[in-house]
Amino acid sequence: MDEFLIRPTPDDPKLSSTVDGVDHDGQAVQVNVVSERALTLFLNAQEIVTMMTIGDHPDLLAVGYLLNQNMLKPDDVITGIDYDDDLEVVIVRTERETNYEEKLKKKVRTSGCAQGTVFGDIMDSFESINLPENASLKTSWLYALTKKINTEPSLYLSAGAIHGCVLCAEDRPLVYMEDVGRHNAVDKIAGWMHMNGVDPSDKIFYTTGRLTSEMVIKTAMMGIPILVSRSGFTASGVELAREVGLTLIGRARGKRFVALSGADRIVFDSDPAEIGDEDPKHRRKGSGKDS
Template structure:
């Protein structure tokens, strides 16, 4: 199959009371079914690139694995749309909770999770990283400028794992959760310490996105869009700084504002890994 994330097709465009025919670039939607130890586990609808990263990040996010070393073998059949995962363990952790909705509390807090495995895998951030307001704006611009697929199609979500100054890795996908899973998988595959990193995201910060960020382990989430009320509650409880509406030269800080500073001489405090 092609490595492209988009295809070209003829469309009819209406503009100023006229119809015209032109070629347009359309994002590709691809189903990938994951098998674990020869048992069907889940089907993901995604953009057709970075499959291994996405599968590993997804399994870690769902609590099936914690480390890359738990995977004995991973084979991607791109032509047929299958990912075959063989674990060293024959017991799939948390499989019984995969599709069961769960709302509960944790450690006396008012955290509300949709799935029981979220309670086990979402981490309270221990990050002491701080970044300047200008760095927030700069990172968002760098992420948006790096995505040619979004510029050409408008049909993908963008996400990037960053230091205070630079993008470390960026990924695009039609699924917002997939984009984050790809970042998580890349971090696990390459041994990247994430506690001092920043997550930059193009979409709305929903409770699910905030939970994904907590599972990855970052302490700062930057978005060009809005957060939900539940996402802000979770960010407060999980010690995550949530920043939204980063557009032009302004943004809003919704939780733990102490990590966003003005002083250029106090740009970033990074913990030893």
């Protein structure tokens, strides 16, 4: 596959706007801020959830969300996806009749921004996951990926207050999605993979956000064996990654990174001394240490 089959569109006027303000010196400034809008998802005739999102790729977001919540099965036949921009509604229609009234009562609020949720039966599926053991990550790929991703024009760089997730193959970024919640960006990629029949077994997943339990669960359920972030870890994220055999790499900036799970998949084929530190101008505006 070629690089950046889908890339960020920071110049899309629907995704951000310029707002006037005053800085710490009392000087007038203009700041680029990310748009946020509601999107209500229906599966057939049943309302599932209302998500806050930047509004791009609603079809992929809807499919990915349903897949990652075990409401859409891998072999389900999707007969249609209807999106109404004015009503801010997306409807996924399937051949199989669906009813998740009981499941919807068992929500678990996650640490994901913009109120991420998972449902009570997700862990049953998580515990049965077998990730491929023969997948690998060369450090030369990791260094190339972080440079390409961090220098790609994006809302993450221009506006902040947003998360980016990237599906990668070896040293190639394939699909780069952004959203106000990292879980939404993950779901868009899950939707794209499903709609395009992409094999997850040799893929690498990169995120700008924290390596939380939600990120680990969703990556593992997508069948991707390697998860990388420029940010840090949570204890529950590390515990779950070790339980399922996911390679978990955080604080990947410039030549530095830390692996807290699945380090046996890493092939150290580059000398860190030959890799420069991250250029400060490629850091997100207003980013924290472990945002």
